[in-house]
Amino acid sequence: MPKLVALCPYVAYRNEELLKDCVLIPYAFMTELGYDVTVMTAQKEEFTYRKYLPGLKLDIVPTCLDDAWADYLVTYLKNYEQPIDVLFLFGMYQNYYPAVKYFKEHYQGKIIMKLDANSYWVNELINPDYSGWDYLIKNCDLISTEGVAIQNYLAKKWKRPIDLIRNGSLRRDFTPELSKKVKEKVILNVGGQEIGRKNTGFLLKGFLEVCHEFPDWKLELIGPVKPEVHQLVMDIYQAYPELKERLRLLGPIKDKATLEKHYQKAQVYLTTSLSEGSPNSIAEALRNGCYILTSKIDIWQDAFAKGGGASFEHGDLDGLKNELRKALSQPKQLKAAFDLNRAYSQKELIYESEVRRYQLLLESSLR
Template sequence: MKKNFTLYWPSFVNAELCKDLGVITMIFNKHLNYNSHILCRKNQENYDEVTREGITMHYTIDDDTINNVLENTDILLLIGFYDFNLLMIQRFKSINPKGKVYLKLDLNVHWLGRIVFGQDTLELLNQCSLISVECRNLKKTLHEKWPLKIEYIPNGYYNVGLNKNIEYKEKENTIITVGRLGIYEKATEILLQAFKIAAKELINWKLKLIGGIDPNFQIYVDNFMNINPELKDRIIFTGRINDRELIEEEYRKAKIFCLTSRCEGFPNVFSEAANKGCYIISSDIDPAWDITDDKKYGSIFPINDYVSLANELITVCSNEERLETVCKDIQIYTKENFEWTKLCNKINSFLNENDQILNE
């Protein structure tokens, strides 16, 4: 008989099916012999995309509905150190004491620094069967600060199309970034300023920015392009691309993936780009050290330092041999360490560790 796996994420929308919370829920359903469910608020979405994956939707309409879902849940997935998740741990364990809680912390260093908890919270967290964090540096910090067992499980990639090795000869002289362009955390202006400097040396290279543009940032973009008309054919804003196969194709064609963020958890785009053989250039955020394996497969520059980024772009783009070597090696590294099906098998093993000990 199949067990039930439930993601509780109040604000769930269809687009999150491609993010860590959705992919984990989907893989437990497709590959690990669970019936997957999502418990969230009812909103304007029809969730056809989710139900096509065989995942059952439940809505937090009333207490009876919520309690019924929780009573029949074997594993409850919670994302993030939020008050609503702490309350849900308490509620779930009171209704279903044998049920298991997996708390995926989804932390960054800034968020971690603001967390203060007392004995009550510690007792709640001790009721979790598994707590994980996405970055090695954060796991080390948590080990020193929290009297709890925390596992390291990074965010990975999950291909929707053909999972084949990418040959370097398939790639073009393109630097890409993917995300919500122009929000403060992403520091997209750093990438534009850096490319402006580097472009004089990198005559045959283009910059492609994939994602929706924050309305407040559009003014900056318009002004930047007016001041630098010579770059108008070399900087491409594609808008948001929802089709996963089209996104994967963009990664496949690019030689470099660049992220300029001021703070991040573990962005899914890192593993997606690395899986397609992109050299990673990132600001100095914790997950950059994981995805580049301490700079073996990429470069890391100081946050907000567009001059350092420009110099890095010139150095890396001019080194064809390095780009080709990394293209091959980063794919091997990523398949071994960041493939979501493997990561979910690891999660499942952690969750069932005690059961295996009891059965021995």
């Protein structure tokens, strides 16, 4: 049985990350390909989502200072008592450099790095002239990223093949029997609600500009709420008391089944982020047949099927308003997007299929 070890790039994964690509892709190597998989991480909070990953081995190691984690990764590999066929890394982090160097010198296995990249990160933080970055870029056997545009950009910049593996879902999380009939007139956003990178203030401004034209539509904001966003919503309630029932600030929803129901009933998923790689929330919206409205984040070209969404420039309020108006006034398009985006999700965004692609790439690299 081949063995895969996934190393956390920083001291500890958060509970919510257990159900994101950093862990779900190794998990799919286990469930789909029969790998013996270990995910190594320290623990700073209760891992309540572990129950959704039956059979996965979490090797929970002692916590340490952030500055000591790179050395600890090397110590972990030194003390590992079995061969490792695949070392899975998540993100181009400096902490990985000593571990990759040790692995290449002492193991015969292959290295997969899933980048989880955004354009700011690769432009401003990753400098190939620094020997550590250069070593990682040259010595990972496979490097994948989540969008076509950044894939092509990095292949040219780093002068090496970059593979396309989009963020998606486990097959079990796709509901074949989901019906359009459960859809309601709901616009949804899931993620950190903040004025900065996630740009929630701009999202609220766009909704306010058009909501009175579409009195049956509601906006739901789910995720941790920064104080400035909470205050902004309170100010909106004071100015427009009638919006208290239509603008819902729901905070974090920990129960995955409850969260999934919000995706299932929403017809439109809206994100106005200023800087984003490939948010897992878009994959969750796609599998539930939401029409996607997105700012031009790095993977906007991969964010929906043709006819299943629209995009607008960062900070373009008129563009956001126009696309919102089009979406909310075209129920036939929203119904078509249900089928288009779910078909796209099934074809391109199922992790079990994506790990089979990883496996083919690994096998071709051995020739």
